[in-house]
Amino acid sequence: MSIEHVEQTVPASAPDAARRAALLAALDVVQGGPEERFERITRIAREAFGVAGSFLNLAGDDQLFHKSQQSDAVFPGTTPLKDTFCGRTLDQDGPVVVPDARDDRRFSDLPMVNQDPNVRFYAGVPLRVGADATKVGTLCLIDPSPRALDAEDVALLQELGVWAERELATGLDDDRLRVVLSGLQPRTVDLPGWTIGGTSIPHGIVSGDFHDWRVADGTVDLTVADVMGKGMAAGLLAAGMRGALLARCHQDPSTAIAALEEQVAPDLSAAEAFATLFHGRLDTTTGRLSFVDAGHGLVLHLHADGTESVLRSVDLPIGLHPVGMERASGELVIEPGDSLVLVSDGALELWDSTLASLSRLGALYRKATDLPSFLAGVRGRAIEHDPGDDLTVVVVSRDA
Template identity: 90%
Template structure:
């Protein structure tokens, strides 16, 4: 294949393919930032295994090749024009590309890195594929200033290292997929005459260990706010499991629902050395009566129509710490016209001074907000100004005056 043919083929790389590659790189979120050991380990092993001058894990943008990980005596700049690289042309191939001596290989003999410093002679590269449609996003490659060849076993080893690199890259997509799934579990806005119910959840990391939910069934609304100990993926998955377990019991009274939930999820929490605080109640929208169970949560602010407030205290242990089979305390309150409940996770306390006084400040923010949307926007703004360093959930249940 001539140089002209190769470059023509490269120029004809489809716009949809380039767009997919750009979207995947954005989702992977690995181009920016410094070296990562998960990639450094692969390129380090590759260089040592093959005894070459350099090994690289490169990612391809629209017109630049980003050197995400490199093991070489001479450090390459962070990015190189894609068209002028071995890897840019390797991306046009379906499998491994091995160049024994680039000076006599018409596909690559014109490249600046062949004719100028670092005077590459030997190159071997494998395209890296990511995503359901196996889009090529980069390469794992070897270079050396001396001509050399690879055996079939050598090529197989390089391909195995490339598979490892692909799996490390795909971790970012897995995180995004889980984030999307868990974000999709957020409750939908409900149109409930005489009542306003809404909330927000802001994860500290990829996903939140908090969850909140509300389910309307006739004149009843099941309300839940929970906080799984810890942050990140493990806490998020445990929270999703708890939410599913409660969803299956949304027509049961709170004591029955929480007891069944605890029996189901306590082993998982124990295995993960975790626990969860939980507030779960059932609101009768005709009377304003809320029956509830508070499993170690204790972060519920009752704003009364007369301007006073009170905090609901918890007397029970969290889910995963409460002895199975021991009945939990049952609570009840009445939301009068003009009353509101503000239910939060402990991340809300970190918006101010980490004490229960923060609940009052949150209540004051709610009272002076024009509506629920303005209040939640205020909460998010406060979180930007004063990072709580934890997952943050705020839910409001308000009865019209």
């Protein structure tokens, strides 16, 4: 059974073209060379149908980008949209099958029909992405010989198109994750006499680190945590911990961590994971910081007189601490001119993987003219010396 080709096409509207362009920018797949995740789809399509060429094309405002092509006749990276089968059928809802382009008035004038590679047969399915299912391109087949497709053939081509859509959506999901993660990072706080700020750099798209601070009535609740591992699993567990702490905002640290542990320890155990965490409450009037350190032990206290000390943890991480055993609590005073530098273990990888790296980070901070220049220096160091892990650095500084 052959599939009837569509008799009429509708030119793409300007709003449609704008939506396509915005989505392509978010997908971030147009630039760069071939990607195996798309190449395997077009390879399978060409072999399954025995055609001369198969393509995954993305449509911009007025150009068609050939993201992946399997063809003896290699097309340039882009082709004017109006001069392509895909460009002229982009607004069709379903598959488009053209048995012989010479007999189809919509395509008989195309350069690729009347010149090399002398295309006769074309079949394509639209590729949709985003919440409004915007068509951003096509997965298509071409051949110099006329031919037809039966219903099973078209169904197979549509299934390959769904695969391509999911691969494209992966890029969009990554982009959304970046936006979400950027939004979750707290902004630098300028309180009278205090500066609090930091940065978190994921090793991949999603970080198992998180840092946060909440300001109210002269107090600051401050948290730095590191979930074991990297990637999506660590990121999901970190997000759950962050939400659980947010629900206990401004509680005494010992009370908040006990409740947090009761809530998230089962999830961490089920995932065979754990998390180190430093959580404290700062009184900005006195500089007194009460805290719980759950196996973190990565806090550098830079004193105004030029000396430094490291806060060491005596407790096990969240998810490993014995159930029912009370955690140790600590307290220190941040004097005028003092600073705390709190990090995840990715910061140690910026140098030699030992606690000596904390001192080198402290030296970098003391040399910096201000907090933004210090954080820029940390990011620069991470570019020069990839830590291979999620990296978080937070500073709490009291004016002299």
